[in-house]
Amino acid sequence: MADGGDAAPALLELAGVSRRFGGLLAVDSVALQVMQGGIVALVGPNGAGKTTLFALIAGFLKPDRGRIRFAGRDIAGLAPHLICRRGLARTFQIVQPFGALSVRENIAVGAHLRHAGRRAALAHATAMAERVGMAGMLDQPAAELTIAGRKRLELARVLATGPRLLLLDEVMAGLTPPEIAAIVPVIRGLADDGLTIVMIEHVMQAVASLADEVHVLNQGRLIARGSLAEIAADPVVVEAYLGHGAAAKLGGGTAGVGGG
């Protein structure tokens, strides 16, 4: 699997990572390499294990087996706050704002990781808010934000911790097309500034415009990787999404999709 890129070591490297919940093998011997720089998308049908994989990488779950290396050091099983301190941060699919705090105070919590002083943290928070386009909402209570606002807040807060690698878990889910169009350049800007991004995303329009490489996860296993065009043409991927036999029917061009 891990072909190419032998010259530079991967920023994030997973080998044989597995996690079982009772009878369900949620993540099954996943091997993955993410190089420094750029945007990688992780796609797959619902329940494929994408969020579980993120939780394993970020330390919220411990892998049963396998190796996770970040920036050349083993991080498997480390506590989430230690992983964040090393520069690997995640956002949550279900946004988790600190509801009683303002937008600025929310982001300052993240900024405090690198800034001990309150004033410095608040100033850094303001800068991060500007970066994600929230400069006008700094004093708004986080509990009153719209979904789009909360997604941006989630992003700004995590950015404030000064990460090298960002795991974005469906930052576009629930957004309207104009809201998606507005956040795409924000994420592109982060990558242009040198951040490495791994994103779980169902919005294919966003994946198409952002991701350099797409990995497909199905039933806990990585089944394909490549450009969006490549994986869209891959019969294994089509079957994962549409069911067994779908690729043959679509590929054959016959009209017997609902046939029997």
Added chain:
Amino acid sequence: MVPTSPSAVVSNRVMTPHRLLAVLLVVTLLAVPFVVQSSFWLTFWTMTLLAAVLGQSWNILGGYGGQSSFGHAAFFGTGAYAAAILQVRFGVDARLAAIAAIGFGAIAGAAIGMLSFRYGLRGSYFALVTMAFAEVFRIIAVAWPLTGGGAGLNVPLHAGAATLQFVDRRGYYWAALALVAISIGLAAWLERSRFGAWLVALRENEAAAQALGINIFRVKLGAITLSAALAASAGVFYTQYFLYLDPGIAYGPGYSIEALLGPIIGGTGTVLGPLIGAISLHLLGRLATAATGGAPGLDLAFYGVLLIGILAFLPRGLTGLGAGVNWPSAWRRSRG
């Protein structure tokens, strides 16, 4: 872009009505020893301040940190007993004993925090565990010869600055006021420090706090240790004031409830909530006694009804008054 002094923006938003209230409180509390002549009312105000200190100690952990303890007597009593035992049994200088007692309180807090937070106890489980610890401490105090058992422990009367005993009861009032000032200073520091920001963050959402690099175990442990040290200082004050302790006073549920009631009535997670709550509760208690003309038990029933009223209509406490009154839905409908 230059940020326009972020802290100034924050303080302009919340502090203005509160600042007025704060000034009013300071003036009132400074005037009490000069205005109040009866020893009854001086004691009343001294006990109110003691409750405010204890309330603030609860507020640090329960209000800012969201870890509601039902057993703050464990820390209050440890401070009280440590101060008494060190003086009576070991002849330690009162000032030294007071400092050591606060240290013992902090150790008790750290130990209970270590045990409960290590295993991720939260919400009602944490509340129950703290309650159980206070009860265990009470039983130990009954059984242990060092504490004087159920008969209690007397601290000999030796008035003087060196023994931290005041002939003029006003001295106690000033000491209590100083403790209140320290406790409020601690809360104010929490609101503008990294530790405080982390503490509030984990109260709001533990997973999100961890994702932002916060070691939630360490922050909770710090909060319970600080909270316990402050509660122990209130316990030391109790010992020096009454010069008598027994297990029921030190570790009974009375001070555990006193600790949490004030902040809840006054407003949890606010700087002035515990003080405002303590003053309101104590005045309410007096009002209840006066209104019922001293009929046994009736004052407590009246007091209870008043409390229920406050909790029903002001879920954010008295300092949340600015945010409006929470009318029951039936009333709201009839009011159009």
